Structures are given as structure tokens and as C-alpha cells.
Amino acid sequence: MENMLKVGLAQMAPVWLNKSATLEKVADFIKKAGKEACDLVVFGEGILPGYPFWLSITHGSAFNDQVQKEIHAHYIQNAIQIESGDLDSICAVAKKHSVAVYLGTIERAKNRGGHSLYCSLVYIDKSGEIRSVHRKLQPTYEERLTWSPGDGNGLRVHDLEPFCIGGLNCWENWMPLPRAALYGQGENLHVAVWPGAKRNTIDITRFIAQESRSYVISVSGLMMRQDFPADTPHLDIILENAPEILADGGSCIAGPDGNWLVEPVVNEETLIVQTLDFNKVLEERQNFDPSGHYSRPDVTKLQVNRERQSILDIKDN
Secondary structure, eight states, rough: OEEEEEEEEEEEEOOTTTHHHHHHHHHHHHHHHHHHOEEEEEEEEEEETTTTGGGGTTTTOTTTHHHHHHHHHHHHSSSSSGGGGGHHHHHHHHHHOEEEEEEEEEEOOOOTTSSSSSEEEEOTTTTTTTTEEEEEOOOOOGGTTOOOOGGGGGGGOOEEETEEEEEEEEGGGGGGHHHHHHHHTTOOOEEEEEEOOOHHHHHHEEEEHHHHHHHHEEEEEOOOOOOOTTTSHHHHHHHHHSEEEEEEEEEEEEEESEEEEEEEESOOOOOOOOEEETTHHHTTTOOOOOOOOOTTTTTTTOOOOOOOOOOOEEHHH
């Protein structure tokens, strides 16, 4: 079993914009993964405390609008501030069950003042230590009305024997250079997290696997009209145009040959468990390796800035 890794895909709906209740639900899925002897469990984009579904159905671009201000303030109140210990309970559960975790969060970054939000993918290792926080480089379309652009600090890979894993948020997975940054660091298990839609995962999951000759895990969230809590600010306005299904899942796994190991799963809250064979990566790298024998660094080379961005550079006497 030394070449094997057991992974869990936690396809779940958050307790939308409720930080404490969603933290409990995330912890329960980690416990389930531990009972299944998973080495890694992955959650969807921004699942803690939820994706900003209101923007596209409530005139989110209306400037200086009181409705948008109040929903946004509620979002900030329920976002995660890592520096304040908001993920301590998750780290403890990961350590107890010896499960590594990739968790999509909405981060209220203290080093950027504490009032702006970032869509962040957090990696926690089996010992319960946070090893990277990747802030989404470019929020997509209406997401820019509530999320801030991140930086390259989290473009990192992590050893999870026998694999080297890395991850990106949603449409970052369509960005060739961030993918190349992870490939160049030795990634051979790619994690792609999404708010939840089969239309997003069904093509790109296999494409990245074929391009990188790596395993690709795509994990999505779920959201139904009935999942909006009763205490959501301006719930009546949100429900006016909310469809019955806002996120249908679509979590799946492709092997390094581009073929499905798990086809997209829709409309089901579940922990998907699969064992990955590392030797399959080595087999597929025989004829193509995008950062190794099939690269030409003398012709094209990528520069990556991993400095954590801040408006402050404080020097105390």
C-alpha cells in the first residue's frame, strides 16, 4: 500500500453564511473521512461559510445599495479569520483523525486590515498544521463585488506520501500559468475546488489530468433554494429570483491518463472515497512530462512572486 493514497471528496451544502454551524458540519465530514481511513479530504470552494449566491440574483452591482451593504456585512461577520483561531477546531479534528484537509474558505484577512474578503483554499496537514493559505488570484465576474484579488503566496505544493499535491480555486484552474507554477514544483495530484456545478467540472477535470499527467480531484459544494437560512438578511429579495438548484455538485476524479475514476456526482450530499495508485502517474509521465523531459526552459520560463501582499511594511525600532 506504500504507493496508494485514499482520498475523500466532501460534497456538502454549508449552513449558508453561518460560520459556527458550518464549522461543525465540516468537522463531521473530516470525522467520516477518518473512519474511512482517508489520508486526505477535500471541500468545495468557499464552503466555509458559503458562496455569494445572492450577487447574481439581487442586482449585486447596484452602487451604494443598502440591501447589498447589509448582506455583505453579514458575510464579513461569518467569514474566517485564521489569525484569530477560527480554524483551530478543524485543525484539531484533522490531527485527531490523521487526515490532511483542503478546505475552501472565505477569509477575512487580518494582514489586509480585517474587513475585506478573500476566497482562500487552506491546506492542513495530518498533524493539524496549516501549511498554506492560497487566496484566489482573480475572482470571477460578479465575485469581484464581494471578494478581493489574492496573491501568489499560496502557490505551493505539499508532500502527502507518495504524492505531491497542490490546489486552485474554481476558474483559476483555467489559468495556464498558475497551473504551470504547481506543475513545476512537482505536483502530481491536483485539487480543483468549485462552488458546485457539473458544467464546470465535467470538461476541465479530464483536461488538466491529460495536460499534467496527474490525478485531478474536483470537489464542489451543493446549494438548494431551501438551504438559505431563515435568518439570512433580505431573504425575501434573495428568494424572488433564486432557482431551485443553485449548485448541483459535480465532484469527480480523473486519472493521469485523463480517464474517469469517478464521474461527476450531482445532487447528492456525500463523502466520495477513492484510492489512488501513484504508479499510474509514473506510467503516464513516460511519454509526456510538462515540467520535465517535455519542457524547454531555455525557451520559455515562468516567474512566480510568492510574497504575501500587504500595504504595510512595518519596521519597529
